[in-house]
């Protein structure tokens with residue numbers, strides 16, 4: 001049993017894939033050695049780490065299903081000896097009155113017999129701040145940030161006490177900035193006061209990293225913490241862990257290099273243009289050809305194979321908004337998306353089968369599809385390339401079970417030269 005010699009300190013449950021990586025990245029930067037698992041593992045943990053982040057896909061599934069998935073993750077983490085549980089959700093508190101933040105939080109509290117926890121999506125480094133219980137995205141309230149129009153989880157109220165109360169049985173309260181600014185003792189006193197008033201879950205104000213670092217010590221020993229990824233910066237110190245180079249150490253990199261991109265975000269469009277301008281070989285995929293049944297995957301691999309020895313190549317479906325709209329108009333939004341994801345995942349697999357061992361993937365959904373196609377079950381988290389995007393190391397079935405380095409970049413992350421810069425950091 002590994003946890004006897006190396007106790008698992010923090011067991012984390014993340015409600016989506018790139019959110020899990022974001023949390024793992026913050027924990028590594030604060031000095032923890034972290035593994036991210038894709039779903040709940042079948043067997044025991046076989047790595048010596050301080051924290052595990054179990055990545056679920058539970059953000060927008062029906063609440064009962066999110067609860068079941070989260071409890072399965074909890075039970076696995078408890079079996080590994082986790083001392084504290086961290087439920088991670090989106091920094092824009094993505095949820096509806098049906099859930100899933102409230103129902104999952106309360107199910108975890110019930111299972112842990114825990115009568116009080118906190119909730120805060122604050123992540124000042126990413127411009128998410130909470131003041132008097134109101135969530136700001138950048139300079140505006142959440143409900144003016146564009147999130148009020150989200151297709152699945154429209155956020156029309158920035159008052160998180162109200163939002164969470166609407167999806168919780170327990171009474172929801174607020175640890176406001178007056179207490180947070182005074183430090184851990186004042187926060188603990190406020191928690192005692194709220195408990196006395198029958199509050200079970202408290203939203204916490206935080207407008208800076210200093211607020212999160214003051215909050216950290218007040219959470220020592222709390223069985224369950226619920227938050228975005230920001231609160232993670234203040235927790236490792238509770239276990240005597242300080243930032244270190246060793247936390248992000250990965251095995252030495254080897255093998256060929258490639259980038260696959262299925263993201264159509266503004267940032268990714270710039271990154272593709274930058275890679276091409278740098279003179280690197282790049283191949284665009286045409287979704288209409290895919291739909292017509294052409295062997296786009298085979299053609300892409302045949303194109304890439306002779307080039308791989310000379311440095312990274314890029315295969316991309318990245319396109320500007322009007323091109324994407326026209327493809328979606330002809331194929332349907334979901335059909336086009338799923339078809340392109342499948343093709344890019346098959347290309348990623350083919351590249352790894354041809355010796356690629358350093359792979360950058362752009363796109364959140366695209367990353368999920370690639371990780372699945374590569375037969376990756378868990379990722380060791382390494383150093384940060386850009387905020388929110390670390391290099392990872394993983395055993396891959398496509399690599400014959402041996403390891404590869406992989407970076408999973410969600411749409412709007414990363415500098416313009418990300419696709420070339422990333423390899424320089426290995």
Ligand code: ADP
Nearest residue numbers: 262263265317337340341363364365366410411
């Ligand atoms: P992001 O992180 O930027 O949101 P995702 O991979 O999560 O990127 O989502 C992008 C979606 O767009 C995927 O479903 C992908 O398959 C789809 N897609 C990619 N390229 C095209 C294209 N040229 N036309 C239509 N859909 C596309």
